[in-house]
Structures are given as structure tokens and as C-alpha cells.
Amino acid sequence: MAKKTKKRKEIKRKLLHKYRLVILNESTFEEKISFKLSRLNVFVTGSLCIIGLIALTTLLIAFTPLREYIPGYSSTRLKKQATDLTYKTDSLVANLNNTNRYLENIRKVLIGDLESGEVNLDSLREQFKLDPSSIDLTPIREDSVLRAEVALEDKYNLFERNTTGTDMILFPPLNGEISQGFNLDQKHFAVDVTAPTDTPVKAVANGTVIFAEWTADTGYVIILEHKDGLLSVYKHNGSLSKSQGEVVRAGEVIASVGNTGELSTGPHLHFELWNNGNTVNPMDYIDF
Template sequence: MAKRKKKKGNEFSRKKSRWTSHYRMVVLNDDTFEERFSLKLNRLNVFFITAISALLLIVLTTLLIAFTPLREYIPGYSNAKTKSTAVQLTKETDSLRQVLATKDEQYNRIKKILLGDLTFEEYESTTAEDSTTTIQAVPDLSPSEQENELRNEVAKVDRYNILNDASVRTEFVLFTPVSGSLTGSFNPEEDHYAVDIAASVGTPIKAAADGTVIFSGWTVETGYTVIIEHAFGLITVYKHAGELLKQQNDRVESGEVIASIGNTGELTTGPHLHFEIWSDGYPLDPSNFISFK
């Protein structure tokens, strides 16, 4: 038993002496063997010096990356300018998404009116509800009810008179879509937001102004129908056609043939053109701006 303890004590002493035994590192001149530098070391000192050096290196590297612009050179790390740009683009994208959603909703409502799926009164009521909701979102800036009514009246008058402005007339002239006899006049009280022009079957129907075809197709009530979007928020509608010559998304010029007179749809009363003009969702009387004779 005493021998085992003595043996273990000898092993521990040997291991300890191995770590604490001193060594000398000497730098000599290769030609003269003159001693230039010497350093007394042991394994324990070397271990501690290496560990402390590694720890200092890690700390310094962390500080450099965290508090200096050097971090921007690390692959995959975005700099402050890039982050700021990304945040700004995200805000702008969100704003554009909201604007597009609003425009799409308004466009779908107008399209429903033009195709007969939504009455003009229903459109006005839903628009008024949306306006009220938007105003209530900022309570501190909410105008009074009288101010809202006045603004709505002024906006409505402006929409109906858009083509009466002299500056607009000089830049925007409506072309007669077809010549013939007026068999139906503009009458909002009876939900007739158009004029009806009688003409022979096959007579060319022409675009009233430059624009883009946003609908070209068939509906049960109005037959072959073309809807064109123009400048200044104007939309023209051509219903009961016999043949369509333009497709959706086609660009058309003023006076260009887009269809021909027909007698299609359940609501037709004979060969004629049902012609409508809309300004920002409000109907206009075409006979105020175009001579159909």
C-alpha cells in the first residue's frame, strides 16, 4: 500500500516537473555565435501566454467588428446605408400597394356600373362610406359634416364640368363615335347615363379619343361592349355593337374604328350605339360635348 502511494506521488512529481521545468530560448548570431537574446520559459508559462493572447485577440476582434466600420466588409453583413434604403423601399412599396388596392377597388366599381352590375347610387353611397372611414382615421383633422357636404358638392360639380374648362378643351377634343339619329337622351333619373344613336348595322364605331381598351367582350344585357380609358380620368363606353375590332389592352387613337353597329344584348331596342362618358366615376352627358348629326 505504501509502495502504491509512493508510486503515485512520484508520477505527480514527474508531471509537475514537466510543466514547471525551465527552458531557455536563445537567439544567436549565426556567424559569431554571439548571444543576442535569451528567454527563460516553462510549459506552464507558454500555456498561459498562449491562452491570454488568444483571449485578447478574440476580444479585440469583437470590439473592432462591433464598434468600427470594418464590420461592413464582412461577407453577408449589410451596412447602415443599405438597411436605411431597404426600410425606405419597404415603406414606399407598402404605400404603393395601398394606392394600387384603392385604384383597383375604384376600377372594379366603375366596371360594375358600366356593365350594369352596380347602380350609380350604390357607387356614390360606397364612395361616401370610404371617405367617411378615411376621415375618421385622423380624428384631430376631421372636418365638420357641413364642410364634408360642401366638399362633396364642389367635387361633384367639378367632375361634371371637367370638359367645360378652356384649358382642357384646347388639349382634349372628343371625336364623334358614330353619326345618326338620337333615339335616347341622357337621363340619370331613369338610370340611363348615355345617349342612344341609331344607325345601320355594320356602320363603323370610332374611338372618341386616344386611350387604352380596358374591356372588350360580351355581356348578356349589353351584348358586345367596348370600354376605353382616356386622359383626364375619362372613360367612354360603347354598347350593343355587332362586331368588336379591338381587344383588351389595345392602344387606340381618336377616330380609329373599334367596332361596328349591331343589335346585340337583351336590352337592345334595335340597331344603335349606346354611348357613355364617365369622369372619375361620375357620368357626363355626351350630347354636351359631341354632335352626333
């Protein structure tokens, strides 16, 4: 026990023993600066300096751009570029998906693929079918006044209102004899109009050319996109007067009658109308 106490006193004495650090002039041995130090003071001071240096280095790395020069830390500029590239990639993927869907719809129009894109409207109507007995059908005064005003306007209307889903006035693309009409059972989703070769084919309404190319089955084909989701398709043409991307007006010549494509049996125009992805009877829209 006495040895342990004596050893502790010896350690304490060594730690607290004073030393004098003197800085002298080498030539004159003049004392310039002197410090009284102990081992404990040196240890504490050194520890505090090391802790302060570590704290200062941490602050510089965390809150200054100096961290970009340390291996293993990414640059802020690179992070921003990576974020921008991620957003651009997402936008490109979305645009690519939209383009693919658009091209798939064009493909269905070209090959007349109605079944794969057909919507069962009866099932939709059944889901939202209402019981007429639960609805109060008694006309109100405002409704009667509105009906009278509409009836008065229609009495002097120069154009018959279209009830086929579009309010556009469509012009005949070609004057000729109809050799085959629209027939869903036979999967003939068009009206065939015969005419002499090179007879002008005209646009049925204002629109934009979204397809104007040659296909093996239907020869020269041109497709116009109109407002309200309406597409007009002209097949088996002898030649095309417009190219993809051009804007055309109603009645403007876009092609000429021909007998091109493996499915053609003579000079005629195979004309289709598609309304919001569904094929419709052109004769419900146009007076041939």
C-alpha cells in the same frame, strides 16, 4: 494566526519560486535556449495570451467577412437581397392595389354602378362655403383689362367654349336617331342611338382602348380612355374592330352597330361618358 501566515508565505514562495526551462540538443545535450520562469509568470503570461486571442477573434468577427462562415451569422449579401426583396414586395403591393382600384372603376362603368361611387358634392361645397359679405368684390383695374382681352378673343373664336368640364372637341360616335336619352332618375346613364346593323361606330376623341370584351348583359363592349379623366363607353355592338391596348384617333372606326347582350331590344348604340369617375350627359358634350 501563525498557521495562516505560514501558509501564505508557502503559497507566495511557490508562486515566485524560479524554474528553469531548457531546450537541449537530443544528440549532444547542448543547451540551445533556456528560460527562467515562475508559476506566477506563467499564469500572467497565459492569461494575457488568452485575453489577446479573445480580442483578436472578436475583431475578426466584427470587422471582416469571416463572420459569414460562422454558423448563426447571416451573410451581408443575403441581407441586401432581403432588403431589395422587401422594397420590391412593397412596390408590387402598391401596384396591385392601384390595379384593383382601376379594375373596380371599370367594373362600375360596365354595370352602371353610380350610387356606390357617387360623391356628395353638396356636402363638400357646404364645408368650404364662404360668406359673400366678407369678400371685397370691387373689381380692380387688372381684372377689368383681363376681362376685356378675353371678351375680344372669344368674339373671334371659331369654336364655342365647352363649359361641361373638358376642353376637348368630341365627335358623334354614330349618326342616327336617339331612341332614349340620358336620365338619372331611371338610371339610364347613356344615350341610345338607333342605326342599321353593321353601321360603323367611331371614336369620339383620341384615346386608348382599355376594355374590349363580351359581356352577357351588354354584348360586345369597348371602352376608350381619353385625356383629362374622360372615358367613353360603347355597348351592344355587333362586332369590335379594336382590341385592348390599342391607340385610336378621333373618328376612327372601333366597332359596328349590333343587337348583342340580354339588355338590348334592337340594333342601336348605348353610349356613355364618364368624367373623372362620374357619369355625365353625352348630349352636353356631343351634338348628335
